[in-house]
Amino acid sequence: MTYKVTIESTNHTFDVKEGQTILDAALEHDIVLPYSCRTGSCTSCKGKVVSGEYEAGPGTANLISEAERAEGACLFCETKPLSDVTIQAREVRMASDIQIKKMPVRVSEMEKAADDVMIVKLQTPSSDVFRYEPGQYVEFILKDGSRRAYSLATRPVEGAPIELHIRHMPGGLFTDHVFGATTAMKVREILRLEGPLGSFFLRKESDKPxxxxxxxxxxxxxxxxxxxxxxxxxxxxxxxxxxxxxxxxxxxxxxxxxxxxxxxxxxxxxxxxxxxxxxxxxxxxxxxxxxxxxxxxxxxxxxxxxxxxxxxxxxxxxxxxxxxxxxxxxxxxxxxxxxxxxx
Missing domain, CATH: 3.40.50.80 (Nucleotide-binding domain of ferredoxin-NADP reductase (FNR) module)
Structure with a gap:
């Protein structure tokens, strides 16, 4: 079963599969709504359902006031339609050649910038140009299927490695590996990631300070x-x-x-x-x-x-x-x- 989502301001529509979130479905249809964490932990994807039935998640209950929820406010990263819905949301325009991909990357350099911060440079496949907006992030896909998100710290330059700044979270599955607290990450190690993700990037059309x-x-x-x-x-x-x-x-x-x-x-x-x-x-x-x-x-x-x-x-x-x-x-x-x- 699928439901139709209509964006009120533009009248754009897209289908959502049963059990799928509004944000995931929008991205699947190349419609970018504002978002950051995708876990219901921030409010970057906050919007409003103005008509239709839906199921909101715990982030909506914790981060949005009861009065706003009564008017349909929710977090689209966790909200699942139960019927056709119309939403209020801003669409984000991004470069048309930016596509979310899954790819292997090779660790090319590691440097400690502080006791708890590692600068990790990753080489992307030469056969697959990785395009992104400065400010976006990637997610590592770990062997157990869990994910860890890190922002890209350099603007895209073809052929150059991408750079991440990784803070050590003691006891963290991934960062303990990066910092050698368990098995040590090594140069030339192969990792798998997905990206680019997020709607955080410079709005060049503005002239505001x-x-x-x-x-x-x-x-x-x-x-x-x-x-x-x-x-x-x-x-x-x-x-x-x-x-x-x-x-x-x-x-x-x-x-x-x-x-x-x-x-x-x-x-x-x-x-x-x-x-x-x-x-x-x-x-x-x-x-x-x-x-x-x-x-x-x-x-x-x-x-x-x-x-x-x-x-x-x-x-x-x-x-x-x-x-x-x-x-x-x-x-x-x-x-x-x-x-x-x-x-």
Whole structure:
């Protein structure tokens, strides 16, 4: 049995198989709706069912207020139609030659950027060009069928390896392997991945100044976008706020300082939340999302690109809306782990 989904704003339609989510079906039909985690742990894919019957999941119950749910608000990554439905959602336009693929990749380089951050470079098959938008992510498909998602940290350059920034989560099936806590990952190892995924990428059609907000390895997709900005000589003002608990968490701060020295429209603001005496930290402190509002109390004329832990993304989304940021100008990539998944 299949059901028809109609997108109210464009009147585009697509079929959903019984038991399939609205987001998965849309992607299957090359219709991209806003999304990030695909696990019901963030609200990037939040939309509304305006007519029809549907089954929502635990993420909808946990992350969306009762009043909004009563009006049909839900997370499309977990919502399954039980009849034909009409939805309110924004469609995302991406390059027509970007296709989601499954492919083998070879580990070509590994470098520790911090005690708990590994930069891993992967060579994609030379016979199959891997195209993506800077800011998107890939998922490793592990032997047991489970998946681990990581953002691409470089803009696409044909023939060049792709780069990921992987933080060690002690006890984590995949990251213990990367960091050698169990069996050690080695150069030339073959992995399998799927991608590119996500709707996080630079909206080049806008001329608004931009705020880049990162926590931890949330810097990775913003690094890829910055490489694109530089390559295309985009002159829009950019302020990068990068937050960590300790200064060592900002593992590529020197690169950001080099950008700041070379690019007249770029400003780097590192923010540390838990500096210790031995750090000798004299810069900004506190919550990174709050530092933005200290500098820019009115965000009505900006775009924000936010990447990092779900709590950072959720806090920023709420606070920036109150500061005048239009909802459609907040682009987010929420870095979820197994601990963040809805129970």
């Amino acid at each position: 931009m705020v880049f907000l990162a926590s931890g390895t949330g810097f990775a997709p913003l690094k890829a976008i910055m490489e694109e900005v530089i390559a295309l000589d985009i002159q829009r003002p950019i302020s990068l706020y990068w937050g960590g608990r300790r200064p060592a968490d900002l593992y590529m701060a020197q690169l950001c300082k080099e950008w700041e020295a070379k690019l007249p429209n770029f400003t780097f603001i590192p923010v540390i939340s838990n500096a210790q005496a031995e750090d000798n930290w004299t810069g900004r402190t506190g919550f990174v999302h709050a530092a933005v509002l200290e500098d820019i109390p009115d965000l009505s004329g900006y775009q924000v690109y936010a990447c990092g832990a779900p709590i950072v993304i959720a806090s920023a989304r709420e606070a920036y809306a109150k500061a005048g940021l239009p909802a459609e100008e907040f682009y987010a990539d929420s870095f979820t782990s197994a601990a963040d998944l809805p129970k």
